[in-house]
Amino acid sequence: MKDRYQVVVIGGGIVGCSVLYHLTLRGMTDAALIEREELTAGSTWHAAGGFHAMNADTRVAALQKYTIGLYPQVEEESGQSAGLHMSGGMELAETPERWHWLRSELQWLRTQDTDAYLLAPEEAVDLVPILDPTGLFGALFDPLEGNLDPNGATQAYAGAARKRGADVIQHNRVLSLSRLANGEWRVETEQGDVHAEHVVNAGGLWARRVGKMVGIDHPLVPMQHHYLVTDTVPQVAAIEGDMPAVTDLEGFTYLQKEGQGVLLGVYEQHPRHWMVEGADWDFGRTLFPEELDRIMPELSIGFRRFPVLEDVGIRRWVNGAFTFTPDGNPLVGPVDGIPNYWAACGCMAGFSQCAGIGLAVANWIVDGDPGYDVFGMDVARFGPYASNDRYLRATTAQFYARRFVMAYPNEELPAGRPLKTTPCYDELESVGARFTVNWGLEVPLYFAPTPGFEENDTLGRSNAEPIVGEEVAAVRTAAGAYEIAQYARYEVAGPGAEAWLDHLLAGRIPDVSAIRLAPMLNEAGRLMGDLTVARLDGDRFWLTGSYYLQDWHLRWFRGHLPPNGVTITNITDGWMGFSVSGPASRAILAELAHDDVGNEAFGFLRIREMDVGSAGAVVGRISLTGELGYEIVVPADRHRTLLHELREAGAPSGLRLVGDRAIDSLRLEKGYGIWSAEFRQDYTPAMAGLHRYVAFDKEDFVGADSVRRARDEGPAQRLVLLEVDATDADASADEGIWVGDRRVGFVTSGAYGHHVGASLALAYLDRDVAEAAGELTVYVVGDPRTARVLPEIPYDPKGLRLRDLDA
Numbered sequence: 123m124k125d126r127y128q129v130v131v132i133g134g135g136i137v138g139c140s141v142l143y144h145l146t147l148r149g150m151t152d153a154a155l156i157e158r159e160e161l162t163a164g165s166t167w168h169a170a171g172g173f174h175a176m177n178a179d180t181r182v183a184a185l186q187k188y189t190i191g192l193y194p195q196v197e198e199e200s201g202q203s204a205g206l207h208m209s210g211g212m213e214l215a216e217t218p219e220r221w222h223w224l225r226s227e228l229q230w231l232r233t234q235d236t237d238a239y240l241l242a243p244e245e246a247v248d249l250v251p252i253l254d255p256t257g258l259f260g261a262l263f264d265p266l267e268g269n270l271d272p273n274g275a276t277q278a279y280a281g282a283a284r285k286r287g288a289d290v291i292q293h294n295r296v297l298s299l300s301r302l303a304n305g306e307w308r309v310e311t312e313q314g315d316v317h318a319e320h321v322v323n324a325g326g327l328w329a330r331r332v333g334k335m336v337g338i339d340h341p342l343v344p345m346q347h348h349y350l351v352t353d354t355v356p357q358v359a360a361i362e363g364d365m366p367a368v369t370d371l372e373g374f375t376y377l378q379k380e381g382q383g384v385l386l387g388v389y390e391q392h393p394r395h396w397m398v399e400g401a402d403w404d405f406g407r408t409l410f411p412e413e414l415d416r417i418m419p420e421l422s423i424g425f426r427r428f429p430v431l432e433d434v435g436i437r438r439w440v441n442g443a444f445t446f447t448p449d450g451n452p453l454v455g456p457v458d459g460i461p462n463y464w465a466a467c468g469c470m471a472g473f474s475q476c477a478g479i480g481l482a483v484a485n486w487i488v489d490g491d492p493g494y495d496v497f498g499m500d501v502a503r504f505g506p507y508a509s510n511d512r513y514l515r516a517t518t519a520q521f522y523a524r525r526f527v528m529a530y531p532n533e534e535l536p537a538g539r540p541l542k543t544t545p546c547y548d549e550l551e552s553v554g555a556r557f558t559v560n561w562g563l564e565v566p567l568y569f570a571p572t573p574g575f576e577e578n579d580t581l582g583r584s585n586a587e588p589i590v591g592e593e594v595a596a597v598r599t600a601a602g603a604y605e606i607a608q609y610a611r612y613e614v615a616g617p618g619a620e621a622w623l624d625h626l627l628a629g630r631i632p633d634v635s636a637i638r639l640a641p642m643l644n645e646a647g648r649l650m651g652d653l654t655v656a657r658l659d660g661d662r663f664w665l666t667g668s669y670y671l672q673d674w675h676l677r678w679f680r681g682h683l684p685p686n687g688v689t690i691t692n693i694t695d696g697w698m699g700f701s702v703s704g705p706a707s708r709a710i711l712a713e714l715a716h717d718d719v720g721n722e723a724f725g726f727l728r729i730r731e732m733d734v735g736s737a738g739a740v741v742g743r744i745s746l747t748g749e750l751g752y753e754i755v756v757p758a759d760r761h762r763t764l765l766h767e768l769r770e771a772g773a774p775s776g777l778r779l780v781g782d783r784a785i786d787s788l789r790l791e792k793g794y795g796i797w798s799a800e801f802r803q804d805y806t807p808a809m810a811g812l813h814r815y816v817a818f819d820k821e822d823f824v825g826a827d828s829v830r831r832a833r834d835e836g837p838a839q840r841l842v843l844l845e846v847d848a849t850d851a852d853a854s855a856d857e858g859i860w861v862g863d864r865r866v867g868f869v870t871s872g873a874y875g876h877h878v879g880a881s882l883a884l885a886y887l888d889r890d891v892a893e894a895a896g897e898l899t900v901y902v903v904g905d906p907r908t909a910r911v912l913p914e915i916p917y918d919p920k921g922l923r924l925r926d927l928d929a
């Protein structure tokens with residue numbers, strides 16, 4: 123061990139070894155991995171070694187595909203076999219709904235360029251002769267599945283990294299981490315101190331403890347997990363080569379060939395946490411006794427699906443621990459306020475995700491950017507709320523138990539809720555609000571007028587759609603009030619504020635009392651935010667963005683902040699209110715405000731501080747519905763009062779409370795995009811139709827050169843609004859769009875446009891296709907539907923209502 127490295131990776135499991143290898147791939151060979159015991163000594167050694175490319179997040183799925191594709195290269199470089207079996211795998215459908223869902227997943231996989239296909243029950247049995255097909259509707263076969271030898275794969279990564287010049291130091295625990303005055307890390311280890319520019323926490327079962335060494339509490343917890351390995355199963359032994367893995371979704375089990383027998387793993391409905399604070403430092407290669415009583419219900423289903431298991435001996439039980447986060451994806455990347463500390467932990471699917479994590483971390487350290495849209499595994503996607511033990515236990519147990527359970531797109535899951543509520547929560551609930559959750563905050567989805575209304579879980583349109591339709595109608599014909607506690611707000615102030623914002627944002631900085639839409643870019647000219655910037659005074663600005671991006675954005679803002687002259691304060695939880703929009707919205711505001719709020723005095727994209735009812739408010743003339751509208755925000759302690767006063771003032775003109783679903787329908791009628799759907803880190807302003815908000819003539823701003831280049835080249839794909847011939851279900855996200863056999867794009871969001879009476883979808887289409895007026899095919903919940911690009915926005919294309927202008 124040297125006494126100084128550029129990077130020290132803490133932890134020699136599959137993830138740490140992959141990070142080390144990827145650092146060397148990027149030329150960072152002055153790197154060491156420090157392992158407490160021996161390589162694989164955490165979760166890795168006893169894993170089943172299965173891998174798959176499927177992930178609900180398409181970007182994480184792409185990185186899983188990368189992981190699977192990289193193993194042969196790592197084997198070749200290291201000369202060490204990873205014991206790869208590219209067996210493919212199948213998911214079983216035991217209910218009509220699940221079968222429908224697998225058909226939809228098939229189309230999703232086709233969109234990701236995977237040659238998956240459906241199997242009839244007897245075809246599934248041909249491939250896996252020990253499968254009892256009773257009750258099966260069919261199966262989905264995915265060729266990008268298989269299994270490997272966990273130890274071999276880890277050694278292969280470590281060996282390849284060593285060959286490229288990195289050090290691997292074993293039997294040496296990292297005891298503490300401290301920052302030196304020169305910005306380096308002092309890594310105190312059992313074998314002495316090491317200095318490093320960067321440290322990577324790949325501590326697996328101990329990662330929460332390692333995080334606490336630098337003062338961060340990562341939202342991850344270890345949980346127990348069982349599988350069994352049988353003696354020889356003659357029908358399996360008779361198969362030459364590989365046998366596909368089987369996931370029995372309704373049965374909560376997975377099965378793969380293991381030697382001459384099989385391995386059966388269980389995702390039980392009553393999972394068990396273990397050492398929530400992280401494993402003890404001296405925890406060895408230890409397994410827990412099997413808890414058959416606890417897993418028996420799921421195990422018996424597995425034995426029914428594979429009856430031969432009744433007749434063969436069990437050679438080995440494994441009950442080990444691995445870590446989970448609230449959404450099951452890992453925690454990767456830098457942490458705001460802790461320079462040069464990197465998370466690479468919380469990984470529950472190490473053999474599917476190790477290379478994706480390694481690639482992202484190495485790119486991020488070398489380039490300052492992960493190179494891909496990795497928000498789905500970014501450590502900044504959770505706020506501090508997620509590290510609370512009670513919350514973590516509830517959400518991770520929910521994720522574990524539902525690992526194979528079908529998730530309906532409109533289903534709301536209960537774990538850890540309600541957690542954060544606004545002062546209006548009880549009142550909104552009392553008038554029928556049904557909530558979804560955004561970064562722990564309860565957010566109204568819609569308001570059910572009938573007490574006891576139950577929404578059905580469905581793949582198609584739900585029985586709540588008529589309610590959504592009424593809310594849309596209220597906004598289009600009278601007024602709607604939408605709670606906007608779920609917008610993040612940051613106050614930027616100081617003598618350097620304008621210059622800093624001018625550099626940070628690609629758009630023009632507004633004059634006093636004005637608002638502008640302001641795309642924020644990274645150096646590659648890709649989107650980092652679809653913010654609005656408002657100037658309240660000369661040196662005082664408000665930035666508004668997405669609620670769930672608070673940690674992500676603050677990390678970016680602070681990473682670009684000059685040493686002095688500018689302060690940025692997160693005021694999100696201190697200021698909240700309602701967006702009131704619709705033709706009657708001005709009259710409602712006028713009833714409560716003393717100021718002149720007429721079109722002349724208070725035009726579109728203006729902002730003012732004024733009294734609204736009993737509160738000193740900040741009112742912006744802006745709306746996401748395409749109607750005349752105002753965003754009224756007040757200090758949080760007057761949020762509830764504002765609700766009362768708005769409802770009272772709005773009652774005569776038919777003001778109605780509206781939720782997220784209505785906003786989705788309304789914004790699609792206007793073709794407006796939102797973050798995480800149309801606007802993401804992997805799109806450019808030119809693709810996303812945000813070009814007109816970029817001030818190309820500004821001298822210098824983050825991403826200026828790249829965005830100018832992208833403008834000159836023109837985008838390969840661009841955002842369009844589609845009308846889809848769908849009658850009982852609408853597109854949602856990631857559905858492929860085809861012309862014959864050519865995949866020409868994908869959907870980013872969809873909803874029924876209640877006012878215009880059409881199923882709508884925003885989508886990225888290849889430019890030639892976007893410009894031709896041809897017929898397209900979109901797979902909505904797996905079924906082909908014709909669609910066409912709308913030549914113009916279906917509702918108020920000239921934006922007259924928004925501006926309150928006559929035609």
Ligand SMILES: Cc1cc2nc3c(=O)[nH]c(=O)nc-3n(C[C@H](O)[C@H](O)[C@H](O)COP(=O)(O)OP(=O)(O)OC[C@H]3O[C@@H](n4cnc5c(N)ncnc54)[C@H](O)[C@@H]3O)c2cc1C
Pocket residue numbers: 132133134135136137138156157158159160161162163164165166167168169170171172173294295296297324325326327328329332346347348349440441442443444466467468469470471472473474475
């Ligand atoms: C029963 C079971 C079956 C599984 N099956 C699969 C499967 O089929 N497919 C799949 O993809 N995943 C599977 N997993 C999950 C898989 O094991 C994990 O995703 C993976 O091993 C995580 O790897 P890691 O490198 O993040 O963590 P770990 O393997 O836990 O590695 C962390 C390492 O860090 C070291 N360390 C920690 N703190 C320090 C310190 N202070 N100083 C020095 N070293 C330190 C530890 O000693 C350890 O070696 C399974 C897990 C279990 C329990």
